[in-house]
Amino acid sequence: MTTAHHPTPEAPQVTVRGEAxxxxxxEVARIAITVSARGTDRAGTLADLTRRNGEALALVRSYGDAVEKLETGTLSLAPEPARHGRGERVRAYQGRVHLTAELNDFTALGELTTRLADLDQTRIDGPWWALRPDSPQHAEARRRAVGEAVQRARAYAEALGTGLAALLELSDTGLVPPSAPMGGARMSFAAETVDTPPAMDLEPQRQTVTAEVAARFTMHPPKL
Structure with missing residues (x-):
């Protein structure tokens, strides 16, 4: 059972906030890849979609360790009803596959995006810059926030002509994720026919990590 610590003249307390x-x-960048196919025949549309999806997957996988994740999101193949006429007449079939790729090599990212955009009926969205969930930058932000809390508390104690005695409580008031965790500059373009697509020059967006803590200390009794 935890005993509550109440301030007394013999053990005065100071509570501070530390921020960093x-x-x-x-550390990583994500792009969204949408592969499409459209035709009047269901089987033919599905075959085109399957082929284009395979081409996109093979291209992303060819970058090896530069790609940390490659995931398939949703797949759809839907009929488009005829604008005029009765019954269930179908004008065409529209198919889409959504992929997500996460890369740690930003030079490879610029090259991959242009090569993907050069594929038939392929759209690219992104990039979204981010830190990994286990990035040491999160721990560093917490460490600096704690250091600032101790420094503030010590400054208050010294202003009273005394010093800190013990830490009573330390609480994490919230680790703010990096600014725009999946945000930043966003590009979107569909495939166009070009002879040799130039690599896209992408400038990584710096991330902001903010940590906040609250700390409570006892002080040696000051002589007032």
Whole structure:
């Protein structure tokens, strides 16, 4: 059972807040890939969609360790009803596959995006810059926030001509995720026919990590 610590003249307390804000480079970037197919025949549309999806997957996988994740999101194949006429007449079939790729090599990212956009009926969205969930930058932000809390408490104690005695409580008031965790500059373009697509020059967006803590200390009794 935890005993509550109440301030007394013999053990006065000081409560402070510590904050830290870091500007760091991103560690990964994500792009969204949409592969499409459209035709008047269901089987033919599905075959085109399957082929284009395979081409996109093979291209992303060819970048090896630069790609940390490659996931398929949703797949759809839907009929488009005829604008005029009765019954269930179908004008065409529209198919889409949504993929997500996460890369740690931003030079490869610029090359991959242009090569993907050069594929037939392929759209690219992104990039979204981010830190990994287990990034050491999160721990560093917390460490600096704690350091600031101790420094503030010590400054208050010294202003009273005394010093800190013991830590009573330390609480994490919230770790703010990096600014725009999946945000930043966003590009969107569909495939166009070009002879040799140039690599896209992408400038990584720096991430902001903010940590906040609250700390409560006892002080040696000051002589007032």
């Amino acid at each position: 804000r870091l500007e760091v480079d991103p």
